Amino acid sequence: MDAVSSVETADLHPAPTAFIGSSDGDYPVIKSFDDAKTICFLESQKLWGIAGPIAFNILCNYGVNSFTNIFVGHIGDLELSAVAISLSVIENFSFGFLLGMASALETLCGQAFGAGQVEMLGVYMQRSWIILIITCIGLLPLYVFATPILKLLGQEADIANLAGKFSIQIIPQMFSLAINFPTQKFLQAQSKVSVLAWIGFATFIIHIGILYVFITLLGWGTSGAAAAFNLTAWGMSFAQVYYIVHWCTDGWKGLSWLAFKELWSFAKLSLASAVMLCLEIWYFMTIIVMTGHLDNPVIAVGSLSICMNLNGWEGMLFIGINAAISVRVSNELGSAHPRAAKYSVIVTIMESLIIGIICGGIILAAKDKFAIIFTESKEMQHAVSHLAFLLSITMILNSVQPVISGVAVGGGWQALVAYINLFCYYIVGLPLGFLLGYRTHMRVKGIWIGMIFGTSLQTLILLYIVYKTNWNKEVEQASERMRQWTGKELTIVDHKKRGDQEGGGPLIL
Template sequence: MATDEASPLLRRGESPGIAGIKLPAAREFGEESRRLWKLAGPAIFTAICQYSLGALTQTFAGHVGELELAAVSVENSVIAGLAFGVMLGMGSALETLCGQAFGAGQLRMLGVYMQRSWVILFVTACCLLPIYIWAPPILSFFGEAHHISRAAGKFALWMIPQLFAYAMNFPIQKFLQAQRKVLVMTWISTGVLVIHAVASWLLILKFKWGLVGAAITLNTSWWLIVIGQLLYIFITTSDGAWSGFSWLAFRDLYGFVKLSLASAIMLCLEFWYLMVLVVITGLLPNPLVPVDAISICMNIQGWTTMISIGFNAAISVRVSNELGAGNARLAKFSVVVVSITSIAIGFVCMFVVLATRFYFPRLFTSSEAVAEETTRLAVLLAFTVLLNSLQPVLSGVAVGAGWQSLVAYINIGCYYILGLPLGIVLGFPLGLGVEGIWSGMVAGICLQTLILIVIICMTNWNKEAEEAETRVRRWGGTAVE
């Protein structure tokens, strides 16, 4: 089936034109950019809204006290961050399978894939429960200060409902994204964010419920998103992609788990990488101020990363849809357009961070010491924001093409064999502190990004389209003729 408005000439690898006259490259770039923004715009806004749930909770907690800010920051960055990475990674197998099945016209399989993912992610959530239950000793084992570990662990127990909301939410999102139904997620997430902001102010500050109020609002908000999306799918049947619950969800689980694990390993290695900064910073002398400062920086970095994650979702859908439909040239051209666009936005975000470095820290804390430390880290934050404008997009290409296993190995080498040890050496033996830790880890991101650029440039996209056809057939559909 056709997956976008591109002309048949473009799908065959030719530039569109009138009476045999080819259009300029700028026109073709503009058309592809429009298709990408149609997906990326709502996806970015949805990602920002959902990320802002935790960020707003952290902001309100910061105005209660330094310990409360540290507790919410560590739980969000380490405990929930770990769970988020695992669940998103396991659910990201659907980006490959649903996207390529949709491109091949096999709508009936999308609902089955989503149900298989629910089964796998529910079991995964149960396996992650011990991390929430025994969070204090786990955090202490990795060197976090005892009083921060105890407060974060208490908050983690209250956040267990969020873990199971993740298990439902990520398969739903990939199911809807593959069909380009991103606006419905945007409207639901926007409405929930407004409710969350008001409820957080009431429970955390007005009623002075502190961390209890933070847990109630954050859990409720995530489940409202899940319920809203489910109601949309059940009521509309998603144009035939949802035909009800099926026992087929329990078939071929082994192969599905293998692809899910490859996706999880790839994305977890990326999500955890910068989150480790918070834990390592906790090993520094007098860690409360550095932990709060680095948490604020990661909060800002997370917000800007949501833009890249929106493009990650868009390019994953574009690549998987086009490969599933056999349109190798369009898949390749989409990668070029989204990379240029993301880098341009990255430069804008970097400039904004540098221009506001004396002001944005005070939005998150009333502590002058924390604000000054955050300002001092702003230059590193700005460079990280620029680098992360492209890196998630390249990962989206990998997911759309089904390269999860390859990228997982690249991530291990660049992040955990090079970047993390280098950061530890710079931060501790060389005495550069949090700046050294962060600088070493940025080196790992640079290397990973360069390797992915080389791989994408050397890719035979016609061969990738053939492999997508084989994948669709193997997972229960019939590829397009």
Template sequence: MIKESWTESKKLWKIAGPAMFIRICAYSMMVITTICAGHLGVVELAAVAIQGNVIRGLAFGFLYGMGSALETLCGQAFGAGKIQMLGVYMQRSWLILLGTSVLLSFIYIFATPILKLLVQDEDVDDLAGEYALWMLPQLFAYALYFPMQKFLLAQRKLMAVAWIALAALIIHAFLSWLLIFQVGLGLVGAAITLNLSWYIIVTCQFLYIVYFCRDAWKGFSWLAFNDLWAFIRLSMASGVMLCLDFWYMSSLTLLAGHLKNAAIEVDAISICMNLNGWEAMIFIGFNAAISVRVSNELGAGRPNAAKFSVIVVILTSLSIGLICMGIILATKNQFAVLFTNSKVVRETVSNMAMLLGVTMVLNSVQPVLSGVAVGGGWQGLIAYVNVGCYYVIGLPLGLLMGYKFDLGAKGIWTGMICGTALQTVILLLITYFTNWNREAAQAEDRIRVWGGSAESYTNRSSKGKENAEYENNP
């Protein structure tokens, strides 16, 4: 068992390591922008936090979720040796996500009245709305980026993307310093820098796909327009499942804006959420890895291997989550200095350290279980679980504790943690009672309907040259 666990762990880390690094670099660009805004002023930090967690969060969550449909389809097609379908799937996802971005753009355009309708601080609303307009190009970068990311992830071609992400992060840090502080463009400079950094990533990834993924990318094809409705349904299920996760924690920042000293509360929550988001990139890496492992093994007809992979990744991620909690509690009086010069904000953050630590532990398991759901294609079921745990139980409980019991941001956060804890328990039970043999059969049906054929399953020992090489050399 120890040998098998070590072998599986190496397979997971081979995918998760680069995936984590890519996500940490991408997320760090936003954190750098937040840090710069914090040193411009309290209102500037709150405006960037509101735009990032509410306006961008709404769009990001939905597009990321819709793009995650490719984790199911590309992963299972790759496991079945249907590599040529990956490029077609990616193009279908581009069409759907770009169309969705056009609709989501109205959230950016009308950000100020939307935020004022939600009764935020007026000064923060005006600045956040102006900043949102400048950030509109990033929305369409997401629509191009997420399908490419899933396309490469399914093939485990992530090292080149990791180098691209690192280069973009370095460029972003330099341009942030130059445009925000030296040139004096303030938040406009921050928006220009962030948009430019994302389009550098998108352009470089596309060039890599064209020149180094010739087995899976055969150029643009009219096949991308086939079976669009079925693809939209799976994308929508993925979008609802994952965006409910993103919106849930984003609403914490929104609700904090209704409290006394709203700017201080929003700043403190923003700092905690940025650190939580940084840590979450580790577990989103595991989310990606387990999604690929489960979808590959189900597509290749190995249900027991998929189940074993789930056990290994849960234990690994939980251990890391406990370590992160310990670090936060040990440095609770120091870490806020990175983001702000305000003593009041730093003290507020220190008082929230325990909640942040507990959230980090829960977030070490929950994204992994969501990755299992994506790999298995259970998005519709998990969407119902998320609605019940988050919006029927967690959010109302948070409102009750925050406003009725006058516990402020800590009360809101505590109630929402209860919803996350319940969701995690339910996902664990669903995973535990899963019939993995049935899941493998459903993966076969899915591939046959969307580009595969039953003939590919007559000899499961031959699933494509690249897949076989990976299995023999984990």
């Protein structure tokens, strides 16, 4: 056997290679085109079975924010601007940071589930609850002092004052994320994602109804919008917890004092995950801010925002793929299946790249038309058309980059990727974008080219790291991680003693 888990349970993690009959449950070496097709088909089923419901859940969450803005927009322009600023700046900042902190669970829960140590999933989730609640307390000043912060960023006083009031009112929503995100990761690690899709859809529909009652019927204004936002957020969190307590009895054994053990080690991994994700989110926010200081900022920011909006819709799909590949890699490493982890990465990168190329091609084909969806201004449409080629390249890059980030989370490489993001985005990409945007006639194109260069460099570095990854060593590290946090470990057999090198080394079929 290549690498086996002494605790692996067949009913929890079915062998991926029943079609060939590998004795250890790992994929065998691909020796023919038929083998490759079969593995590609199996991996595609597993990938989209996880990615589809997660992407749908993300779309529903996006819809909650969008419909909050839509209902508030019928109150007045000032209210719309204030709520939009609060949600896009204050709430978005805490959302990204907390989501990053919770991403540590994708590594630990995924590997523990793959190793058959399902009882530890509930402990890890509780540990994450504790850390994220503490993080929310640390983020409170951002909400309490939102008004002076927004004024410092250049917002008008009327907008900043109302946005600050709304930000204070949605503090309960922030604390709901401390429960929501860990429960999501708990369910994702076990591929129980269909329930997330149903809960997301139900809360989205309920949210629209609550907004109608609070704003349209009762006339509570932005306070009604905040109340609806809080109720929906906590409703989603309680629904996920209820499902876990009553239907996930293998992973949930009740509240445990073990949740307070190894908190610092857990917090370090959580913080690395948060930094890795936030460096990406803040990078794109900084690009928008830089564009706002160009000549004719209305056209510059407007055209770039239209392009980023379309890029964001594509990005939601790849967030689902990101979570799916993270689950696949962590599960297979925890199960001591190095080849299965490697092949899942290959299949996912190939399929994501194909999707990115198709999306980029559609943008180029409709470069003179798609801006009509957003604006009737001919000047704005013309500006967007000139950016279509860069948008197409960005979509292709963003089809690969989230996949590799998901692999990093699944393998526990968050700290390494955080350093790579810092170098590529902030030491290379932003300075280059500043020089091209402000020191040449390229303006918004120059800023975007700098962004593309930084993203391209990051993608190439991560691709090289994945290419050189020895998946046998990743299994050993997963075993060490399990030993550190659970007192148990996988039984790993040295492949080199058998002369079987296929589990590690470069990603070559």
